[in-house]
Amino acid sequence: MSRWVLCVICAICIAANAEEGDVEFDYRRAPAWPYSLQKxxxxxxxxxxxxxxxxxRVSEPEVLESSHPLMSRAVVNIVPTWRVKPWAVSDERPAVVSLRHEHYFLHPREGTNPVTWLHRSxxxxxxTRFNxxxxxxxxxxxxxxxxxxSVFRHTFKVLARVATYRKLSDEQRxxxxxxxxxxxxxxxxxxxxxxxxxxxxxxxxxxxRML
Structure with a gap:
């Protein structure tokens, strides 16, 4: 399943197929960080x-995984305000496509790169927590x-970043x-x-050894 390494290098937002991968966000306001968690x-x-x-338009947010229900609620509430760049409907590009998106709430003390925080975590x-x-x-x-x-998905992200830092070949990745x-x-x-x-x-x- 090497494709996972390639996926995490390329993007956080993943579309269902190559044609749908052309979908781009035009407006995506960050969700409000739940006050109790931020504090x-x-x-x-x-x-x-x-x-x-x-x-x-962007609609029908469905949470697949989340580290906290308050974060889930914050993201679900903001998604209807998001917008993607419109496109012409064709046989290759249907009127509605599915996207998978991951949003991070990263405290300033953790730095600015979510993968660095994931690596430490x-x-x-x-x-016990894994279970x-x-x-x-x-x-x-x-x-x-x-x-x-999430644990495996985040491990793939970290492996991709460390592999880039260590200048590993594609075969090694x-x-x-x-x-x-x-x-x-x-x-x-x-x-x-x-x-x-x-x-x-x-x-x-x-x-x-990579972690």
């Missing part, structure tokens, strides 16, 4: 599906594979993505059986 210094993220319409993530996220994902994200869950994808079922099994461990401890050695 407490809580960073987080929300992954959602939404519909983009040929006339520029993954290093300290316990298997809780997996349970939530299985309950709320029907139709998605376990490799799509693909090998890292494959190693994580292949190991995902074992990672899930080992974290489930050993909640006292860290997520990083149960990753393949070549992936672990």
């Amino acid at each position: 407490s210094g809580v960073s987080g993220w929300v992954l959602l599906d939404l519909k983009a319409h040929h006339d520029g 993954l290093r300290h993530l316990t298997c 809780n996220r997996l349970e939530d994902f299985q309950q709320n994200s029907s139709g998605l594979e376990e490799i799509d869950m 693909f090998a890292l993505g494959d190693a994580l994808a292949v190991a995902a079922p074992e990672v899930i099994q080992r974290c489930g059986a050993n909640p006292e461990l860290r997520y990083k401890d149960v990753l393949p050695d070549e992936v672990k």
